Amino acid sequence: MQEGRSLTDREINRGLLNSLYQNPKWYWGSVTLLGVIVLGAMAAAGYMINQGLGVTGLNRPVMWGFFITNFVFWIGISHAGVMLSAILRLSKAEWRRPATRAAEVLTVFSLMTAMLMPFIHAGRPWRLFYWVFPYDWARGVFPNVRSALIWDPSAVFTYLTSSILFVYIALLPDLAVIRDRSTGVRRTIYSVLCLGWKGNSRQWKLQIIAGILLSALILPVFVSVHSIVSFDFSMAIAVKSWHSTIFPPYFVIGAVHSGVAAVVIVMALMRWLFHWHDYVRPEHFDALGRLLIVVATGWFFFFVMEFLFGLYGLEGDEISVKDFLTAQAPWSWWFITFVGTTYFIPVGMWLFKSVRRNPWLMVVACVSVNIGMWLERFLIIVPGLAQKQLFNFAWYTYAPSPVEVVIIIGTFALVSMLMLLFAKVFPLIPIYDIKEGEILKQEIKIGRRTVPAVIRED
């Protein structure tokens, strides 16, 4: 895990800050294009709010469609940050260094985007007010704590706050690097942002402990968030195919699967766009590929269990949903696509070292995972609600309207745009972490070979 040449601090500063100081044409072109797509999505959302939810494909009994699917998807992507940053930090995995910041920032932006979806879905976003304050002031009637839909924002808000603070604390030393390389107003802004960081022994000691302590504290939140998101479904007794005890771990591992895959995509793009070939190296993709095989197989286990448990009880509702998914086109085609793209295609690719070490092939595999994981959430939500079963004539199969499609595309553009804008003002790879890696990097001689090694402190 020590490929690549040794770099001096000056080279690291120059290399990792090039996203801040250089202005390539593609950058503003991309931001503008993404901004236009986001504006289009905002216009679609405005149209929907003005006209009502009738302009969507939602109708009884399928009242949750693309918006809630997208909510769960982006919550899932947000699990990348803690998975890569916290777990690898705690386990002192050396290859975490170039991945942590991008993963944490992706967490923040995907959570923000996820939180937009329920407000858009509810159709009356101004009613956000009633999630916090009594909706009946006169009698003091507060939101119902017994509802899973109230647990959800409490968990997501905790995770978002924690993730933002985690990113900020880890940014302090890097903000000082930018401050030292800036003049005028820019220097003043970064001086305020870095809170007067000097890099003395006390500050570094606390910074290192902070990384580990915050990781350890965020991990339980990370597990709770997607478990609680799964409660939105699994606590619903009325929808039989949702009412399953396996949902929390199934959702958590699915989130890790899609999140880590998304980080691979971001890392490959960073490497290509900002020429960070010295920092994001094939060895990092190799390590992530190996990790993804394990995560994907864990996810597949839960997927099979969820499917089997559904069939084993021989309950009419469950059987009808499974029949809907596996035997009725086009849903059966979506189902085959979902299983293939989530597990068989990417894992089949990751088994080969040449694929794992090729960033673009890794991107192909990881895009496949995320197509599959988006479909997974869709296939959990809609068939369960469709109620297409014997002796029930109140069923409906959902088809999204163009308004929904535009809003969903807008969320992908929004996250991409926010990541690009972040890269313009903050480094997407932690500078001090890379420098620490260089300090701890050693070569040791064993017999006739010189092999890379890393000093590790307890």
Added chain:
Amino acid sequence: MAKQSVLGLYQNAEYAAEAGDALQAAGLTKDDYDFLTGAPYPEGAFGERHVSHRLYVFPFVGALCGLTAGILLTSMTQMAYPLVTGGKPILSLPPMAIVTYEGTMLGAILFTVLGILFESRLPRPSLGLYDDRITEGYIGVIVTCEDNQAGRVEQVLTQAGAVDVKRGEAS
């Protein structure tokens, strides 16, 4: 007598560590000087003083505050309009536990962040004596001493291999 700060810049960790030894040989204690770096070095790499802190207390205090806030929020909102549903108790503990858990974790994390800033002595309104080259890989040895010792300290730092030595008011 007024205090002065003297900053010596070194190109590598060995020289900086030797400067620390030289300062001790000149009669200063480890509390009188510190090392400024652009990256974290293994603890004790420069023979610096041991840094003690109480950061681990903060998450516990925060968790306790968050737990209390969570219990109060969930119980008081339900008690505010005590409508019995399906013969169930007004205070339903399983859902309360979920929101309370999130409150506890939020409190622990918020207090931890406050603790990190407090123990790191941040924010600092003024940087004091500092050099931008520290984030370029140079290692700074910053000494706080009496006015009349500053000349001698400058000499020790230069003799230990400093590429640059600066003097300023102690912050």
